[in-house]
Amino acid sequence: MSLFDDACEQWMTKQIAEERNPRRRELLKKGLGHSTIAYLSSIWFPAVGNFDHLYPEYEVRDMNNSFRYLDLAYILPGAKGCIEIQDYRTHARDIETGRFKDLCLKQALLTLDDWLFLPIAYLSIRDDPAVCKQLTLAFVGKFLSTATPSELNWGEAETLRFARRLMRPFLPRELSAHLRLSDRHTRDILHHLVNKKMLVVASGNQRYRTYRLGQ
Numbered sequence: 183m184s185l186f187d188d189a190c191e192q193w194m195t196k197q198i199a200e201e202r203n204p205r206r207r208e209l210l211k212k213g214l215g216h217s218t219i220a221y222l223s224s225i226w227f228p229a230v231g232n233f234d235h236l237y238p239e240y241e242v243r244d245m246n247n248s249f250r251y252l253d254l255a256y257i258l259p260g261a262k263g264c265i266e267i268q269d270y271r272t273h274a275r276d277i278e279t280g281r282f283k284d285l286c287l288k289q290a291l292l293t294l295d296d297w298l299f300l301p302i303a304y305l306s307i308r309d310d311p312a313v314c315k316q317l318t319l320a321f322v323g324k325f326l327s328t329a330t331p332s333e334l335n336w337g338e339a340e341t342l343r344f345a346r347r348l349m350r351p352f353l354p355r356e357l358s359a360h361l362r363l364s365d366r367h368t369r370d371i372l373h374h375l376v377n378k379k380m381l382v383v384a385s386g387n388q389r390y391r392t393y394r395l396g397q
Contacts, residue, residue: 264292
């Protein structure tokens with residue numbers, strides 16, 4: 183059994199054991215869909231490394247008091263996000279007009295209820311996994327941007343927040359402008375965070391050029 187399979191099995195077992203809602207418990211017992219598993223195994227788990235705060239088949243009510251289920255909900259105190267895997271065959275090519283309208287309404291209702299919505303195309307999981315990982319890390323970063331290890335000084339903590347908000351590697355001069363610090367001071371901060379394995383060098387040989395969050 184792979185590391186993903188083991189972690190996913192433990193996660194799902196815990197979700198089922200703790201669920202008191204019989205509707206959602208039955209959905210979980212049926213197992214997750216192929217597209218959701220593909221996203222979790224190829225994108226979420228390699229990028230994030232755990233399933234903390236993630237809830238599959240999460241139940242919500244709409245304005246008509248009907249039940250809706252989210253592919254994946256990411257919930258922390260004071261914030262909530264939804265990841266929906268959009269299957270091309272189901273959601274685009276063969277979709278009926280009524281179903282399409284309902285999908286748009288679902289996204290609108292979630293947005294108005296302060297959910298952060300992240301749609302991921304199933305074809306992108308297969309064809310553009312690196313982009314999907316960047317989007318996922320940026321999505322998670324929206325929730326974690328204020329949480330940094332207590333042992334970091336102000337400059338290091340704000341650098342991590344800055345990196346989490348971006349969807350791409352960044353240049354030292356970009357960070358320097360954000361922190362309003364000298365180039366030398368900024369590079370010292372980057373060097374310390376690389377040594378702590380919180381950042382990694384994204385490009386550059388003799389002289390480091392761009393940086394990104396560590397995995």
